[in-house]
Structures are given as C-alpha cells and as structure tokens.
Amino acid sequence: MSSTGKDLEQPRSKMLYISREQRIELLIPVVAVFLALLLGALLVIFIGQSPIKAYSALLKGAFGSKRDIAETLINVTPLIFTGLSVAFSFKCGLFNIGAEGQFIMGQIVAAWIGFQITGLPTVIHMPLAFLLGALAGGLWAALPGYLKAKLGVHEVINTIMMNYIALYFSHYLLMAALKEPGQIPQTPAVAATARLWRILPGTRLHFGLILALGAVCLVYYLLFKTTLGYEIRAVGLNPHAARYSGINVSRDIIIAMTISGALSGAAGAVQILGVQFRFLDLFGFVGYGFDGIAVALLGRNHPFGVLAAATLFGTLARGAVTMQSMAKIPKQIIGIIQATIVLIVAADEILRRLMKPKETEIQGSQDAGEVELGGDR
Amino acid sequence: METGNLADVTIYIALVVSTLRMATPLILAGLGGVFSERSGVVNIALEGIMLISAFMGMLISYYTEAPWLGVLSAVASGVLVALILAVACVRYKSNQVVVGTAINIFSLGFTGFMLRKVFEHAGQSPPVTKVADWTIPLIHKIPVIGPMIGKHTPFVYIAIVAAVISNHVLFETKLGLRIRAVGEHPKAAETVGVDVFAIRYLCVLLSGALAGLAGASLSLGFLSQFRENMTGGRGFIALAAMIFGKWTPYGTLGACILFGFADALQILSQTLGLTFIPRDFLLMAPYILTMAALAGVIGRSVPPAASGVPYERQK
Amino acid sequence: RKPQEEIAEVPQEVKLKAAMVTDVGGLGDESFNDAAYKGLKEAEEKLGFEITVVESKKMDDYEPNLRSLGDQGTDISWAVGFLLTDALDTVAPEYPDLKFGLIDSVVEQPNVASATFKEEEGSFLLGVIAAKMTKTGTVGFVGGMEVPVIEHFDAGFHAGVLSANPDVKVLRGYTGKFDDPAKGKEVALAQFNQGADIIFHASGACGLGVIEAAKEQGEGFWAMGVDSCQHHLAPDNVMSCMMKRVDVAVFEVTKRVQDGTFEPKHYIFGLAEDGVGTCGRTSEHVPEEVLEEVEKYREMIVNGEIVVPASFAELETFTPPSV
Amino acid sequence: MLNKAKGIPVVEMHDITVKFPGVIANDNVSIDLYPGEVLALLGENGAGKTTLMNVLYGLYRPDEGEIRIRGETAYISNPNDAIRLGIGMVHQHFMLIPPFTVAENIVLGVEPVNSYGRLDMDKAVRDVEELSNQYGLIVDPHAKIEDISVGMQQRVEILKALYRGADVLILDEPTAVLTPQEVDELAEIMRSLVDQGKSIIFITHKLQEVIAISDRVTVLKQGKCVGTKETQNTTVEELAQMMVGREVVLSVEKQEAKVGETVLRVDNLHAKGPRNLPALRGVSFHVNAGEIVGIAGVEGNGQKELVETLTGLRKATSGHIYVDGIDIVNSQPRTLIEQGVAHIPEDRQNRGLILDFTVAENFIMRNYYKPPFARGINLDYGTIHTHAKQLISEFDIRTPHENVPVRSLSGGNQQKVIVARELSSEPRLLVASQPTRGLDVGAIEFVHKRLVEQRDKGKAILLISLELDEIMSLSDRILVIYEGQIVGEMTAREATERELGLLMAGGRSKQGLDAERSAVNVQHR
Numbered sequence A: 001m002s003s004t005g006k007d008l009e010q011p012r013s014k015m016l017y018i019s020r021e022q023r024i025e026l027l028i029p030v031v032a033v034f035l036a037l038l039l040g041a042l043l044v045i046f047i048g049q050s051p052i053k054a055y056s057a058l059l060k061g062a063f064g065s066k067r068d069i070a071e072t073l074i075n076v077t078p079l080i081f082t083g084l085s086v087a088f089s090f091k092c093g094l095f096n097i098g099a100e101g102q103f104i105m106g107q108i109v110a111a112w113i114g115f116q117i118t119g120l121p122t123v124i125h126m127p128l129a130f131l132l133g134a135l136a137g138g139l140w141a142a143l144p145g146y147l148k149a150k151l152g153v154h155e156v157i158n159t160i161m162m163n164y165i166a167l168y169f170s171h172y173l174l175m176a177a178l179k180e181p182g183q184i185p186q187t188p189a190v191a192a193t194a195r196l197w198r199i200l201p202g203t204r205l206h207f208g209l210i211l212a213l214g215a216v217c218l219v220y221y222l223l224f225k226t227t228l229g230y231e232i233r234a235v236g237l238n239p240h241a242a243r244y245s246g247i248n249v250s251r252d253i254i255i256a257m258t259i260s261g262a263l264s265g266a267a268g269a270v271q272i273l274g275v276q277f278r279f280l281d282l283f284g285f286v287g288y289g290f291d292g293i294a295v296a297l298l299g300r301n302h303p304f305g306v307l308a309a310a311t312l313f314g315t316l317a318r319g320a321v322t323m324q325s326m327a328k329i330p331k332q333i334i335g336i337i338q339a340t341i342v343l344i345v346a347a348d349e350i351l352r353r354l355m356k357p358k359e360t361e362i363q364g365s366q367d368a369g370e371v372e373l374g375g376d377r
Numbered sequence B: 001m002e003t004g005n006l007a008d009v010t011i012y013i014a015l016v017v018s019t020l021r022m023a024t025p026l027i028l029a030g031l032g033g034v035f036s037e038r039s040g041v042v043n044i045a046l047e048g049i050m051l052i053s054a055f056m057g058m059l060i061s062y063y064t065e066a067p068w069l070g071v072l073s074a075v076a077s078g079v080l081v082a083l084i085l086a087v088a089c090v091r092y093k094s095n096q097v098v099v100g101t102a103i104n105i106f107s108l109g110f111t112g113f114m115l116r117k118v119f120e121h122a123g124q125s126p127p128v129t130k131v132a133d134w135t136i137p138l139i140h141k142i143p144v145i146g147p148m149i150g151k152h153t154p155f156v157y158i159a160i161v162a163a164v165i166s167n168h169v170l171f172e173t174k175l176g177l178r179i180r181a182v183g184e185h186p187k188a189a190e191t192v193g194v195d196v197f198a199i200r201y202l203c204v205l206l207s208g209a210l211a212g213l214a215g216a217s218l219s220l221g222f223l224s225q226f227r228e229n230m231t232g233g234r235g236f237i238a239l240a241a242m243i244f245g246k247w248t249p250y251g252t253l254g255a256c257i258l259f260g261f262a263d264a265l266q267i268l269s270q271t272l273g274l275t276f277i278p279r280d281f282l283l284m285a286p287y288i289l290t291m292a293a294l295a296g297v298i299g300r301s302v303p304p305a306a307s308g309v310p311y312e313r314q315k
Numbered sequence C: 001r002k003p004q005e006e007i008a009e010v011p012q013e014v015k016l017k018a019a020m021v022t023d024v025g026g027l028g029d030e031s032f033n034d035a036a037y038k039g040l041k042e043a044e045e046k047l048g049f050e051i052t053v054v055e056s057k058k059m060d061d062y063e064p065n066l067r068s069l070g071d072q073g074t075d076i077s078w079a080v081g082f083l084l085t086d087a088l089d090t091v092a093p094e095y096p097d098l099k100f101g102l103i104d105s106v107v108e109q110p111n112v113a114s115a116t117f118k119e120e121e122g123s124f125l126l127g128v129i130a131a132k133m134t135k136t137g138t139v140g141f142v143g144g145m146e147v148p149v150i151e152h153f154d155a156g157f158h159a160g161v162l163s164a165n166p167d168v169k170v171l172r173g174y175t176g177k178f179d180d181p182a183k184g185k186e187v188a189l190a191q192f193n194q195g196a197d198i199i200f201h202a203s204g205a206c207g208l209g210v211i212e213a214a215k216e217q218g219e220g221f222w223a224m225g226v227d228s229c230q231h232h233l234a235p236d237n238v239m240s241c242m243m244k245r246v247d248v249a250v251f252e253v254t255k256r257v258q259d260g261t262f263e264p265k266h267y268i269f270g271l272a273e274d275g276v277g278t279c280g281r282t283s284e285h286v287p288e289e290v291l292e293e294v295e296k297y298r299e300m301i302v303n304g305e306i307v308v309p310a311s312f313a314e315l316e317t318f319t320p321p322s323v
Numbered sequence D: 001m002l003n004k005a006k007g008i009p010v011v012e013m014h015d016i017t018v019k020f021p022g023v024i025a026n027d028n029v030s031i032d033l034y035p036g037e038v039l040a041l042l043g044e045n046g047a048g049k050t051t052l053m054n055v056l057y058g059l060y061r062p063d064e065g066e067i068r069i070r071g072e073t074a075y076i077s078n079p080n081d082a083i084r085l086g087i088g089m090v091h092q093h094f095m096l097i098p099p100f101t102v103a104e105n106i107v108l109g110v111e112p113v114n115s116y117g118r119l120d121m122d123k124a125v126r127d128v129e130e131l132s133n134q135y136g137l138i139v140d141p142h143a144k145i146e147d148i149s150v151g152m153q154q155r156v157e158i159l160k161a162l163y164r165g166a167d168v169l170i171l172d173e174p175t176a177v178l179t180p181q182e183v184d185e186l187a188e189i190m191r192s193l194v195d196q197g198k199s200i201i202f203i204t205h206k207l208q209e210v211i212a213i214s215d216r217v218t219v220l221k222q223g224k225c226v227g228t229k230e231t232q233n234t235t236v237e238e239l240a241q242m243m244v245g246r247e248v249v250l251s252v253e254k255q256e257a258k259v260g261e262t263v264l265r266v267d268n269l270h271a272k273g274p275r276n277l278p279a280l281r282g283v284s285f286h287v288n289a290g291e292i293v294g295i296a297g298v299e300g301n302g303q304k305e306l307v308e309t310l311t312g313l314r315k316a317t318s319g320h321i322y323v324d325g326i327d328i329v330n331s332q333p334r335t336l337i338e339q340g341v342a343h344i345p346e347d348r349q350n351r352g353l354i355l356d357f358t359v360a361e362n363f364i365m366r367n368y369y370k371p372p373f374a375r376g377i378n379l380d381y382g383t384i385h386t387h388a389k390q391l392i393s394e395f396d397i398r399t400p401h402e403n404v405p406v407r408s409l410s411g412g413n414q415q416k417v418i419v420a421r422e423l424s425s426e427p428r429l430l431v432a433s434q435p436t437r438g439l440d441v442g443a444i445e446f447v448h449k450r451l452v453e454q455r456d457k458g459k460a461i462l463l464i465s466l467e468l469d470e471i472m473s474l475s476d477r478i479l480v481i482y483e484g485q486i487v488g489e490m491t492a493r494e495a496t497e498r499e500l501g502l503l504m505a506g507g508r509s510k511q512g513l514d515a516e517r518s519a520v521n522v523q524h525r
C-alpha cells in the first residue's frame, strides 16, 4: 500500500524516524481515548461517584491480575474476529451489517458439532467444530453475497434481515432439535474433545486468542500479499476496472462475503468452544457483530488496526464489569466512552486542525521534532 | 384452539390498522434516511437518533405533562444529534458510517445512563402522558374504511403526510432538485452556485427531525413510556426500507407498509391459531418476505452517486 | 478472605455483603432480575447488607461477573436466571467459603442454594380468574419467546381456564422478544380485536405494551401482569398479577446467611410455599365469589388434588377437575 | 473576424498566483479578454489553464492577483459571484448530472417556479427550447444526460451558461470529445455567439483549432505566461514550440506496413447497446498482424459496443470473433487477455485504472495472477516493483515513485500508465480506444510513436478514435462505422477527410443530418 511509499520517501539513519504527519496519526487515538475518559470521569462525578475509584476499578479489572488480563483477552478475542469480518467486507466494497447473524449461526453449529459427535480425538474434533462453525457463518453471509452479485440486491438490507432470521432460526433449531432435556433452553455441553485448549493455567484464556491472532495475520496476508486479496481490493475500489482486468467480480463478491461471514462465524464458534461450551438461547442480539462494525471502522479496516481497536474495546468492556461491582458505576458509561472514542477518531479532521500549527511553522518545527525524537532513542 | 373466521371483515380491518401502526416509525425514520442520502450523507445513525429522541420526548412529557411539547423536544433532540453527524461528516468530512455507528453506541449508553440518573430506575421510565389519538371527522364513520383509517395516533397521519410532502419537496420543488443534484454530483451543483454544504446540513438535520418524530412515535404515540433500546432495530429496518424503496419517499412508504403488513400478518396468524407453521417461522416471515420481494421483484437499486462521499471544496 | 464464622462474630463492624449478577436481561427487565433486586434491596434496608448489582451484557460475562464478586469476598452472590447455571456451577467451587444463590435453576454444590418456582400453579389461578371474569368468552395469553419457563405460564394459565370454564377460548401469541413493548402491544391489540377481553402476559418488558393496550382499549379490557405486581402501571385495567416471589426467595436465603442458617438446598416455591400466587390488589377488580372459587382451586393444588400441567405435553393429558 | 483590441477589456486577470501544496499552478499569470473576441488558452497538460479559469469562475481563490470585470475590480469567491458578473464556464470534465434531464441540468440553481413555489418544469422546457433555437444549439430538453451523446452534452453545458445570462464564456477543452463535424458546428456556434456580443476564452490542445477559431492566443507553460500572439501572425509550429519549449513533430512518421497473417476476424457481429437497442448490426472486418486499422465514426454509432464486445466486456447477441483463428465471442475478459488481446479503454478513470491503487499495482492489473508477478497465490512484490520502475523510466511517466496512488498523477500521466501496461504485455492484438483523448501534443506524439512501434513489431492494432486526424495519420486501413454497421473501407492513402466525413454521416449531406436532428427535437414536444 501507499504507506510503503512514505517509508521509501524518507530514507533516514538507523534512528526510528516518525514524521510529524505520522505522529499526529498515532496521537489521534491516544487523544481520543484521553478525551473520552475525561468525559467518562465527568459523568462519574455527575452521578456522585469518584472517577479515581472508577478508573482504578477499570484498570484493576482489566489488568489487575493474571486472571483479569486473561478475561480481558477473552473479551478481545471475538471482537478481533467480528472486526476482521466487517473490515474484510469493506475492503471489497461491501458493508456487512450481518456479522451478528453470522455470529449466531457460528455459535449454534459449533455447539451442535461439539456435542453431537463424540469419540473423536481432540485434534480432529476441535478444528472440525471450529471450522464448521465458521463455515456456517460463511454460508449465512454467502446468500446476501450471492443476491448482491447476481441480482444486485443491496447487501445492507439482506444482511440486516438475516440477522433477525438467524435469531429466530437458532431458536427454532434449538427448540426443535438441539435442546438438552430439562427446563433450560440450551444445547448439551460440547464434548471435552471439542473444547479449545486453555492456554493460561488458572484462567479461562483459551486457544481462540491464538486463532484470532492467526486470523489477523491470515487476513493481512490474504488482502495484501495474495492475488485474491488484490482482486478483492480492486473490486472494492473500482468494480468496473476490476472487470476490465479480467476479474470475476460476482465471484469475488460472493467469496468476500463468505470469508467475512466465516470470520464472524468463527467468532461465534470460539465463544462456544472456548467459553460457553454450549449454545444458550439468545433473547436478543449479543452485540459482538455490531461492535465489530465499530472495531473495523476504528481500525480503519486494516487487520492490524482491527487488532488494536478490538483490544481497546475488549479492555473497556472488561473494565466495565469491575467498575460496576467495585465502584458501582453503571455499565452504560463504558458505552458512552466507547462511542466518544469512535466519534473522535472518525472526526479526526477536527483534532488535526487543532494539532497542526500554522502552515508557515511546519517547516521549522518538523526538523526540531526529528531531533527531539532522535534524542530519545 | 380453533381457527378464526377468515371471512370476518374485522380481521382485515385489524390487519390494516396494525400494519399502519407498525409501519409508522419505520416510515418516519425511513424518510429521514431518504433526505440524508439523497443529499449524499449516509445516515446509519437513524436507530440512535430515534432512541435518544424517544427518551427526550418522554422526559419532557414527564416533566411538563404536555406530550406535544415532548414531541417537539424529541424533534429538537433529533436535530441536535443529527447536527453532530452533520458537523463531523459534512464540515469535517469524517467517515459517515463510523460517525453513525458511534452515535448508535452512544445513544444506548446515554439513554440508559440518563434513565438511571433521572428516575433511579433501570429498564423503563414511569408512564407519562402520551399524545391523544386523532379521530378524523366524517371519515371515521364510513363503514370498513372508518375503522381502518379513521382513528389513530397522530403519528400515523403525520407519517403519511410526511411521505407526501417529502415526495413533493424532493421531486417538485427547486430545493428538491438541488438536493438530488448534490447527492448525485456535488461538484456540478456547486458550479451552478448551489451551496453543497448548506444543502447537506439541511438534509441531515431534517433527517434528524424525522428520526426524532419516529422516536417520539414510539415513546409518546404507541406507548407512554421509554424503555431501554425500545427502538429494537427499527432504525436499521427503516434503512433497509429506504434502500428497498430506491431512495424515494413513496418507495420507502411502500416498503415500510409492506414490512408492517408482514409483521401484522404474522401476529394475526398467531392470534388466529394458524399453527401449522412453526411459530419461529412466522416470526421470521417479515424478514424473509422482504428478501424475497427484493430478489424476485425489485432487484437492483442504485444509490445516489455521491452518497457516502464527503464533498471537498478545492481551494 | 475471612471465614464465615469470623464474620458472624463481628456483625456490627463489618457489613455483610450481598450481591447479584443479572442475566442478559439486566435490571429493568420487569421480571426476575427486578424482583431479585427488590429482595436484595430489602436485605440492605432491613438487614444492613452492603449490596452490589452486576449487570451482564453478554452470556460470557456470567463467569467473570460471579468471580469478580467472589474476589471481593461477597458473602452471598445471587446468580439470577437459569442462564447462569453453568457459570455458577463452575465458579461456586472456587470460593468454598462464600455462599451463592441461584434463581430459576438448580446447581448442586455445598455452598449454593437454588430457588425454583412453580409458575404454572400461580398462572393456573389467573386462568381461573380470567375464565370467570371474561364477558366475551375469549381470553388471551402473550408470551415472550417459546422457552420452557414461559411454557409453565402458558400451560398453567390454559389449564386454569379449562378448569373454570371449558367453553372459554384462549388465544395465544408470542412476541419473539422480551424487550420490545411496542411488539407486545401489537400482539395484545390483535387479541383484543379477536374478542379477548382479558390477556395474561409472560413476556418481560413486552408486557408493558400489553398493559398499555388494555389501558388504551379502556373499560372492560384487562391485562394480567406477571412476576411482580404491575397494577400501578394501569390501575383500572390490570386485573391481577401472577406473583413470583423471587424477592422473597432472595431475601429469605440472604437472611439465613446472616443468621448462619444457610443451607445448600433446592427451594421450590409453589402455591404451598406462597412463592407464587395472585397479587394483593386482585380484590380491587375481582368480586368476592370469584376469589372464593380461586381459593378453592388453590387449596386443591396445595393439597395435591390438582397437579397443574407445566408444559404443553402435560396440558394435553390434563383433565379439568370437577369442583 | 478581426477584432482588434477595442475599448476596455471585459475580463482582466492580473498577476494571478495559485499555489497548491507542492505546485505553483499559476505563477503571476495575466490575461485579458476583449468584448467580442475569442481568446485561446494553450499549454501542456498541467500548465495551469484550468486552474486559471477556475479562479475566474470562483471555484478557486487565488493567493495573489487581481481580477477586473469590465474595468472594475471584482471579488469572485464562488460560482454565484461569477454568474452574477456574467461569466459562464463549460468545464473540462462536464459538470452535468447524469440521471437528470437536459432541462433540469440547465435550470439547476436558477429554477423557474410557479406561483405556488412549485418547480415549473414546463416553463424550464420552454425556456430551454427558446434559448436553443436562438443560438442554434439543438438539444432535447427531455432527454436524460446519461442517454445523450457527448456532443449534445457539450451543447447543454453551453446552454447552461447562456441560460444564466453569461456574456463571457469559458470553454475548457470543449473539442476534446467532439467529432470533426461537431467541432465544426461548435466553431460555428462560437462565431455566432461572438457575433451576438459574447466573449469567449477557449482552451484546447489542438493547434489547428486555435488557428481556425481564435482571435488571439495566450500560451502558458508550467504555470507561467509564455506570451500572447495575434492568431493571424502565428503558425502551428510556432505555437507548438512556445508550448513545449522544443520542436514538436506534428505528423506521424511511419514505414510502409509489413502485413502478416490475419489476427482478428470479426464476422457478422450483433450486440445491444443502451436501453437494449441494437447497437451493432452485422459488423464484419479483419485486422492483420503488422497493421493499424482505424475505425472512424461519429460518437454513438457502435464504437463503444464494438470495443466492449471485442474485449469481453459485453455480450454479443450473435456473430463470431476470431483471434488467431479461435472463436472467442462472448468469452470472459480474462480469456481474451490470455489470448493476447490488450485494451486501452476510453474511460481511463473508471475502467482503465484503479485510482487508489499505486502505480505499481496498476501496472499488474491485467496479469497480476500470473508469473512473474504471482507465485501460486502469492504476489511477488519484489518483481512488481522492479517491473514498475522499469516501465516508469521506459515510458517517461512523471511520478515521484511507483508507490504513489495513481490518483495523484496528472491525466496525461495516468494515460501513460495504461499505455505502458497494455503495450508491455506483448499482445497479439491491441484495441486502442481514444488513446490520446485529452493529452497534450507532447504526450500525443509519444503515444503515437509507441503505437507505430508496436505495429512494426508485428502486432495487430485496432484504433478507435473520434479524431479524424489521428485516424488518418496512424492507420494503414480505415473503416467507417455508422449506426452499427461498417459502411466503408479504404486505405489510408486513398482516404480524404471529406469522403470520410460523408461516410461517417451515413453518406448523407449535412442538411440531411440537420433535418434529422430537428426531427428528434420535434418528436418530444
């Protein structure tokens, strides 16, 4: 991408050189988080609580102990998947609002494979349940992809519709076929052989995190290092030119939606196989899919950006729990903080203007900035 | 359980009435979407704006016991939230979907937070005064038609009238011509002296006002209280209806009515005990029907060319 | 963490802690979460507990939320709702010195008390009232989603109607949600339109819409509330409510933690235990003779003469008793 | 039409300076325009012509300089100011709204309303018709822009300016997209406008037109004013020299063609065009290795459909296309690429390039999936960059490096990227559609040389162009297309402009054409 160009433009000594532009780029999320936390603090004061207590609870909850960190990462894991999912579709010029429904399908299928099949060794059963869960999400997204590619029906409508269909369909499947006997609307627990390995003793942290990180690398590789990624980005930027290039645009739209859906399905699968171990009836949307939209956009639809944004969102979500239990702060404040961060990062133009000195100063101050930074190293 | 009598005309009256009721918030929000997108700004924040407006409308009605004042403040708060979208996306050229998503997240947090702060109660507000139903003189006395359209919450009529006015504005006035021009080719519009930014601001704010009405229709029209997340995805459905309706007011109206009808039919089928279809499939029906209609009949819909693209003045 | 005996010795200085984790419905669900909160509140006011509520946003929050309470040495933590069954089963053994309570489901652990309710028994009585009170010969039931718990209400209510007057027709509708009052209202209006004049709901916050619908239809149209007393929402149009005393269960068990009489038991709250039943304001709209009839049924249920069906399957084979 | 400087100039631009980040687009440029004259503005791509005119029209605000209109200092900060001062502009890239009708486009911004405040489209249509008759600019007020020819769009643009009462008209490269006939018509229109007291600033890259149409000419080079000449007293060669700063070879030099075997054979091809109407009606011809076959024709006679059918972008309804004897009709674009069919599309920004991809990525658009650029599913960025650097230097593409997005290149350089890509693929057959549209003379010379070079290497080249000059100077054989049929074929040597023009018009006289046009007009009343 064009960032490599910037690097080439500035051959520098061994010092890590960051241009003023890039520094502003990096600073924006930091400032956004800071301002959002400030707003959160004001709200905490507004309800008559101590912001210091609130935020120390947040920090303690998110990073206070090995287990807290593990819980934070558990929160981050599905967000990485759904964030990647939405980002991937965006790269192909598609807006997958249906991550939520694909997530549900991933959950129910992973749970089903997990409990239905027994006697398989872990090395087969676990990947099988995970992959089929992902596949279910993929197929759920493939339909709107197909309708877009072949009939031109806007994917936004169909993915919205299919969220609701997934909600009721999962309920139907559960009640009609998959429910465990008893009063609780849930499937039987998945077999031990289908569960994701715990990767940090004494915590729930599971192999799904590794899978998510793998997915980040895989999506990066796929998008930027392969011919398929080239095609998908081409279709996303200019479908006419893509067709002229001999790219099968319809096919790529279906593929991109399927991969996007599979990533959301994978999110559902890891939640079942790593955390919940069974599908519990959903009484409404879980929210990972919708959060995925924010994560993708906050991460500028780049896999590594998604990773960072998911980490931020997951940390805040985890912190919200301890803020409630330790500092009695309502969970809604975290929503407000998250929204503020997204808003400020999106409206970065405003910050950019505030942070940029007047044009005449740029030249002089840039050199000064370099020296300063060089000295630090 | 026996099946109801399908020859009974009251069933059809009920169906129409129920359809109109359920379509109303969708129509209002959908029209908001039409204006915004016609001017080139994607408004995915409809859901959030509705929610905040539903809350503010309830709050003012709670304090003043004047429901119409509540409606007014719902509209005002809709405009205010839309202003955030407008400033960020028109003035500062931010990504419209991102800002819209942020507003949606914010609205859930904000209303939940305020509910607890103001009423020290989670979940829902206490009941407030809602706007009284309107009875249309003469018409409500006509048999069959009267019961169908003669008496409703004012929002039903407002929604229909809003659709008619929107269509007029968009296709028969010079403002409408300019709005559509700005949404298709802002630079061309600017070269003939149309103020692209002013039009976009206007449309986004109008979109906020309409979404605000949609929110008020929920908390002050159909119900008389605010409930957390009471919009329940209606903003997204409205967005879908707008696309379904090919970005036209009447198209959107039709799509919303179709959606409301499918939902009403679903509820009626349950009530009549038509249980040969699993209930979950009945619940899915409106969504499946929408998809089928799109795939089978409507097909391709092309958004305004500049929708979603921030406009930049050259120098 | 202090062993429990130690705390019992110094009740004045160190406040006992009680807390609850909601299910995804959260506070304000107009159902068990709210009722549990009420019980907890009572424990704060009457018993001096320090209370905390942790609302769960997602299913996978249950475990960490319970742990977070455990880590703070909460003396009794309530897991509210059957969805938390697995989570509690996992977490409770990690804190053997602390106590836990579970609503609407059962976990067998040495430090867990479970409370379940016979919703069908209370619903039965409302069915009797509805059958006796209807002027149109048609009553309705509005459920949230078709899950076993809601089936208890549905089947119980139906059986009650059948027993009191087999000629009364029962309409049935589900909203498919628990949190959309507008949907609840629409389903209720459809039933009113089809001739129902009394509608019993078990649909969480959708029920707000059911009550709104009755209020809007005006005199002669009734809603029946659920879980807690919902009369205040529309005093003239709420006939009765099916009380599910989650608050009582929470309060009583929490009290036992203070008394030191906590037992890791499975408490079943039915009519006999006053864990379910009609609300106190039922007599405002229901005449004496009907209440007497209801009382008769109550006694038959309590002494086992009537076994109230708790599912559609049981309803099929249910034969209305002759009074 | 010798309009010597008379009275005060209607427009004076003094020492205008416009800076863009990194570029000084106008550096102390001064021009003036007298009433009733045509001033030509000449300069290479990127010389600053459009920028200067955008300043005059209020789209850009200059960093320095002064504008006077009819002797009075004017502050033009937006197009409304310019319109009020009687300035109208026809933009290089048309500023028309495709789904709107002609009338809607013309009245946008100054819409007539009736007493109820309702848009009065009937009046708009009447106004447009009136105006169109007054100036002889024939348009169909009810037609949608997306359905009409570029020539008519051009007239709509001029009417737009006139409708606003412009008496100073800026025409930015108005002839770039017109057929010779249309250019003639435009010249006539311009003359009649001038006769009616309008003044015109006219930007073009075609020196012949400057000589034919203008009274005076101002030449810009790299943002600076090189000089102003009376058209009378200058020559094409001198202007070219002023513009480019070196001698330019204006005619194409080429050897006799060494014709090889047939590469492309088109047999009775039928295809549909816009609104599902037949656009190709039995086209048959062939192109041999080592020759350039030009297709002449007025825009909208099936050229676009022919090119698209030949390159797999449009389905043929019947007929055959053989490349090296293999029938490839209705194959996917990829199959044709594999068959060695290269394609320079007419719409470079929408089809030929992915503007947000880097230059390097654009170079591999049509063969990214094959070695050496791909190994299995992996892209080999090392090779891709080397390849890009090589093409950039070989084709003299002006770009800082290969990793900038193509969007940031000038139009001429964007076109060079396409040409470089298509020629470097070593095709059997090259379909070149409008390969030099909008390029300056230097760039045109370059592209022409490359095409001839390819021909001499034994490639078959099919050239589609609206510019007769280009067709006549490059082609070995010329075909004329009219209403979806090949109506004439001749060798370049026997072809005359007159004869070609006649065939392009369907073999009918000009009067016949005009009659037909007004018939179209009547149809819609």
Ligand SMILES: Nc1ncnc2c1ncn2[C@@H]1O[C@H](COP(=O)(O)OP(=O)(O)OP(=O)(O)O)[C@@H](O)[C@H]1O
Residues within 6 Å of the ligand: B314, D020, D021, D023, D024, D025, D043, D044, D045, D046, D047, D048, D049, D050, D051, D052, D092, D410, D411, D412, D440
């Ligand atoms: N909006 C802009 N931002 C930055 N640079 C610009 C912009 N517009 C024009 N330029 C630069 O200004 C210079 C002059 O451009 P201009 O469009 O005026 O050229 P031109 O003479 O019209 O060329 P052409 O013949 O290609 O139309 C070019 O170097 C161009 O890159």
Ligand SMILES: Nc1ncnc2c1ncn2[C@@H]1O[C@H](COP(=O)(O)OP(=O)(O)OP(=O)(O)O)[C@@H](O)[C@H]1O
Residues within 6 Å of the ligand: D045, D046, D050, D092, D407, D408, D409, D410, D411, D412, D413, D438, D439
């Ligand atoms: N926003 C912009 N930022 C930077 N450069 C720009 C911008 N807009 C236009 N330019 C530059 O302005 C120049 C002329 O732009 P214009 O749109 O007139 O291109 P063009 O006429 O198609 O070019 P050509 O005449 O060479 O075919 C180009 O060099 C282009 O790169």
Ligand SMILES: [Mg+2]
Residues within 6 Å of the ligand: D049, D050, D051, D092, D172
């Ligand atoms: Mg130009």
Ligand SMILES: [Mg+2]
Residues within 6 Å of the ligand: D045, D092, D173, D411, D438, D439
């Ligand atoms: Mg140009």
